[in-house]
Amino acid sequence: xxxLVESGGGLVKPGGSxxxxxxxxxxxxxxxxxxxxRQAPGKGLEWVSSISSSSSYIYYAxxxxxxxxxxxxxxxxxLFLQMNSLRAEDTAVYYCARDPTPYGGGYFDYWGQGTxxxxxx
Amino acid sequence: xxxxxxxxxxxxxxxxxxxxxxxxASRSISTFLNWYQQKPxxxxxxxxxxxxxxxxxxxxxxxxxGSGTDFTLTISGLQPEDFATYYCQQSYSTPPTFGQGTQVxxx
Numbered sequence: 001x002x003x004l005v006e007s008g009g010g011l012v013k014p015g016g017s018x019x020x021x022x023x024x025x026x027x028x029x030x031x032x033x034x035x036x037x038r039q040a041p042g043k044g045l046e047w048v049s050s051i052s053s054s055s056s057y058i059y060y061a062x063x064x065x066x067x068x069x070x071x072x073x074x075x076x077x078x079l080f081l082q083m084n085s086l087r088a089e090d091t092a093v094y095y096c097a098r099d100p101t102p103y104g105g106g107y108f109d110y111w112g113q114g115t116x117x118x119x120x121x
Numbered sequence: 122x123x124x125x126x127x128x129x130x131x132x133x134x135x136x137x138x139x140x141x142x143x144x145x146a147s148r149s150i151s152t153f154l155n156w157y158q159q160k161p162x163x164x165x166x167x168x169x170x171x172x173x174x175x176x177x178x179x180x181x182x183x184x185x186x187g188s189g190t191d192f193t194l195t196i197s198g199l200q201p202e203d204f205a206t207y208y209c210q211q212s213y214s215t216p217p218t219f220g221q222g223t224q225v226x227x228x
Contacts, residue, residue, distance in 0.1 A: 045157075045165065045208055045219040059215050095164055105215040107155040109176065111164040 002026040002110040004096050009115030016086050016119070022079040022096030022112055030074040033057075033104035036081050038092035039114075048094070049081065050104030057103045086119045093117075123147050125211050127220035133228040140196040142223045144209035149189045153213035156185055156194045159222075160205045168207075169194065199225070 008020040022034070036048040049060045049070040058070055069082040079096050093116050097108035124147040134140050144154065152172035157165040167176050169185040172192055182197045196203055204227055209220040 044222045045159075045210070047217045047219070050215075050217075061216050101212065105217050106212045107167070107170050107210065107217070108157075108165070109167045109170075111166075113164055 004112035006112045006115035009117045011118045017084045020081040024077045029077040033099040034079045035097045037095045040092040125220045131224040135228045138199045142194045144192040146190045150213035154192045155210045157208045158205045
């Protein structure tokens, strides 16, 4: 069974940093692209970033470019999101999601339960 | 970026009803359109990919259709567990973008 578990969320001050992790199990992690998708409280879904299976292709939403860095460790079956220069508008539940397409930024067939990031002074 | 617009934003329906949600893309996306269901406090669940292909394990009362710019999600015979918010999402080009969601409520 595919299982994705995010961690690392919490309360951080504006301008601060946070590193999210996503532990994968139940499938061949190294064969799949992965994504981060977020959802602000009471709002819709917003794609954040994607990374292909071998990390050759990496994409970001415009509002995250230069502030967020996606990475993965296939040996540890883990996905990461380093978030710097955080703003109040980054407050959201962050989901990691598996992507069957080869380059990432495709569609999302399995999702983790999410981790809440709150940016507030 | 390709904009994706859903309608309606919410609807009320009864158990057993046939429900249709539409999604319109700002330009042609062939059949690169996907659908998700989300219940309060839960992660989204993947329902349909490539406009009309049902994900494994999804009940057959869910169906999708369309191509180009106009798409529909139909639930034939609404069940109590189907009351949720539904999102469409285009995967034609990066960034992938979602519709704003359609909340299906109990009448």
